[in-house]
Amino acid sequence: MTVSRVAIIGLGLIGGSIGLAVREMLPDVRTTGWDASADVRKRAATRGLVGTVCETAAEAVAEAELVILCVPVGAMGEAAQAIAGALPAGAIVSDVGSSKRSVGEAIARALPGATVIPAHPVAGTEKSGPDAGFAELFRHRWCIVTPPAGASEEAVAKVSDFWEGLGAKVEIMDPAHHDVVLAVTSHIPHLIAYTIVGTASDLEDVTRGEVIKYSAGGFRDFTRIAASDPTMWRDVFLTNRDAVLEVLGRFTEDLTALQRAIRNGDGDTLFDLFERTRTIRRSIIEEGQDDARPDFGRSDH
Ligand SMILES: NC(=O)c1ccc[n+]([C@@H]2O[C@H](COP(=O)([O-])OP(=O)(O)OC[C@H]3O[C@@H](n4cnc5c(N)ncnc54)[C@H](O)[C@@H]3O)[C@@H](O)[C@H]2O)c1
Numbered sequence: 001m002t003v004s005r006v007a008i009i010g011l012g013l014i015g016g017s018i019g020l021a022v023r024e025m026l027p028d029v030r031t032t033g034w035d036a037s038a039d040v041r042k043r044a045a046t047r048g049l050v051g052t053v054c055e056t057a058a059e060a061v062a063e064a065e066l067v068i069l070c071v072p073v074g075a076m077g078e079a080a081q082a083i084a085g086a087l088p089a090g091a092i093v094s095d096v097g098s099s100k101r102s103v104g105e106a107i108a109r110a111l112p113g114a115t116v117i118p119a120h121p122v123a124g125t126e127k128s129g130p131d132a133g134f135a136e137l138f139r140h141r142w143c144i145v146t147p148p149a150g151a152s153e154e155a156v157a158k159v160s161d162f163w164e165g166l167g168a169k170v171e172i173m174d175p176a177h178h179d180v181v182l183a184v185t186s187h188i189p190h191l192i193a194y195t196i197v198g199t200a201s202d203l204e205d206v207t208r209g210e211v212i213k214y215s216a217g218g219f220r221d222f223t224r225i226a227a228s229d230p231t232m233w234r235d236v237f238l239t240n241r242d243a244v245l246e247v248l249g250r251f252t253e254d255l256t257a258l259q260r261a262i263r264n265g266d267g268d269t270l271f272d273l274f275e276r277t278r279t280i281r282r283s284i285i286e287e288g289q290d291d292a293r294p295d296f297g298r299s300d301h
């Protein structure tokens with residue numbers, strides 16, 4: 001079940017990557033796009049991120065069968081409002097937001113009566129903007145589709161087929177469950193990275209120069225994640241507050257237990273945990289989910 005006209009609102013990393021992936025993998029699908037920033041629209045046109053970069057949101061969606069909102073999660077309601085008067089009857093509205101419950105609600109509020117099928121491609125990088133996108137981003141990656149209760153099966157199938165056409169693997173999930181799962185696998189890890197890099201730069205006994213000079217291995221990996229877009233991540237934490245706080249509470253307890261083990265010289269506790277976590281890493285690699293992708297557009301060294 002395919003769509004032939006797709007409008008992309010927001011032409012940064014994810015919107016741009018969708019446009020490039022469509023051009024490469026679904027060449028019969030026509031794409032239009034719009035971004036609130038004139039500079040981004042200009043870059044998007046130069047890079048050919050979509051077939052036609054439009055001057056207004058209304059123009060971009062005028063003939064669309066599928067509209068995908070690719071803006072920060074805090075701007076989803078505003079982006080949905082911008083297309084409200086121009087959305088063709090029967091068009092499906094989707095998005096790519098990293099949190100799903102509040103985003104789905106915000107879009108549905110702005111577009112009463114529209115067919116809204118939210119989705120989240122679990123693929124990205126620390127880069128953002130119209131120069132960051134690349135066509136292979138979604139290949140072999142999961143895209144989680146989170147339809148509201150009672151959603152049209154045909155619309156869910158169209159959104160799922162679209163993502164499979166871009167090389168992604170699709171899973172259907174309840175939006176609230178998505179938010180807890182992603183709090184664990186994506187949101188808290190980003191918070192930890194932001195924290196440790198911030199802490200390292202605030203330490204009085206270790207200079208900033210030393211942190212930069214001796215950052216190898218583990219810390220360097222954290223700095224890549226902590227370089228992620230501030231607007232995007234501020235919005236993720238504000239829109240997935242409940243799930244993040246719940247998982248953070250649990251994480252804090254576990255961290256305190258490790259602190260106690262170190263203070264008490266309790267090597268068994270440390271060893272047992274490290275042994276258990278190593279098997280998780282091995283399972284991820286066995287499932288082909290590690291980041292050993294070819295160096296698609298990444299330059300994090
Ligand atoms: N970056 C990632 O790794 C990643 C991965 C999966 C999903 N996401 C989600 O994708 C969405 C976009 O993230 P991104 O990394 O592409 O960000 P980005 O900053 O690269 O692009 C966002 C674009 O949206 C535009 N924009 C902002 N408000 C707008 C509005 N009201 N109307 C129209 N355009 C507007 C900005 O000008 C910008 O060009 C976010 O919701 C994010 O949570 C990001």
Ligand SMILES: O=C(O)C(=O)C[C@]1(C(=O)O)C=C[C@@H](O)C=C1
Nearest residue numbers: 098121122123124125126185186
């Ligand atoms: O690879 C990265 O740099 C990412 O942070 C990508 C990542 C993730 O946490 O896995 C970030 C946010 C998304 O919503 C999905 C994917």
